[in-house]
Amino acid sequence: MASIGEVKKRLPKEFIDRLYKQFTPITADKILYGMGSERLTTLRVNTLKYDRQSLMNDFRRLNIKFDRVMWYEDAFIIKNMHEKEISQLDIYKNGYIYLQSLSSMIPPILLNPKKGEKILDMAASPGSKTTQIAALMENQGKIIANEVDKIRAERLKYNLSLQGVKIADVRLGRGEKIKEEYKEEFDRVLLDTPCSGEGRFIFNEPITYKSWSLKEVNRLSNLQKKLIESGFKVLKKGGTLVYSTCTLNLEENENIVEYACSNLGLKIDKIEIDFKINNINNNGGMLKILPSKDMEGFFLCKLKKL
Ligand SMILES: C[S@@+](CC[C@H](N)C(=O)[O-])C[C@H]1O[C@@H](n2cnc3c(N)ncnc32)[C@H](O)[C@@H]1O
Secondary structure: OOOHHHHHHHOOHHHHHHHHHHOOHHHHHHHHHHHOOOOOEEEEEOOOOOOHHHHHHHHHHOOOOEEEEOOEEEEEEEOOOOHHHHOOOHHHHOOOEEEOOOHHHHHHHHHOOOOOOEEEEOOOOOOHHHHHHHHHOOOOOEEEEEEOOHHHHHHHHHHHHHOOOOOEEEEEOOHHHHHHHOOOOEEEEEEEOOOOOHHHOOOOOHHHOOOOOHHHHHHHHHHHHHHHHHHHHHEEEEEEEEEEEOOOOOOOOHHHHHHHHHHOOEEEOOOOOOOOOOOEEEEOOEEEEOOOOOOOOEEEEEEEEO
């Protein structure tokens, strides 16, 4: 655990300055405190191949200490093993579990896909959310899992196959172009968009923040507007679009929702679930999770097409 002063010294100065402009001093301090903590290993049982009870029996047999998560029965917090060790185990190699941050499990829960529906996952690799959506649909229906990067699309295909997903087709291409290929035909769209990743910054892992710049934030914000417009166009009337990022700034979060509500026919939908998470702000249906030892920083909003 590092002090806030130590965290401030390591992260880009412009990022820190902006943090104190966009958040109250107390919230900015909380965020930096979260970036100075080590993150716990978390995972999800893959219900397409396995079940919670068998997994808990495995944990006990292997002397793996775990906690349950109040708002999601399929999620587990591992207390005495890192991801690297977990990935050596058969439960991992067989696709019985998926290593995933807890925050990242929330978008599919908000999307709430139903068996038989047609779902678009606009930025899908490596597939944590596509595989979770397929599990929630019990492998019934159709998912189009889109990814722009060829190598990442291969990783996505591998993960879908290992996790036993049978209902997803991988589309290789730019999410902005999807609107040219499909009509208003998706029941639900997930836009877990490319972002600057501020919610994943860890003070002693420079790889998490070394490519951050304000220029990149602005580039991504422009891309996100195009992506949400494309997702909106292929969504059925009355359908749900979930917008999520693992970043904290206004340009990639609240401003995109504001853009979608003012310029496209989207409206913020109420979030009925009480996640009972510490460090969560609900600003009129826009959820912002502040980074902490068990959660990455995240932003989520559920929108409805009018
Ligand atoms: C935040 S990650 C997605 C994580 C994924 N949803 C998951 O839960 O495993 C964003 C992804 O968007 C891809 N991407 C970047 N630009 C894109 C674009 N214009 N259209 C579609 N995907 C894009 C990136 O290659 C990256 O794989």
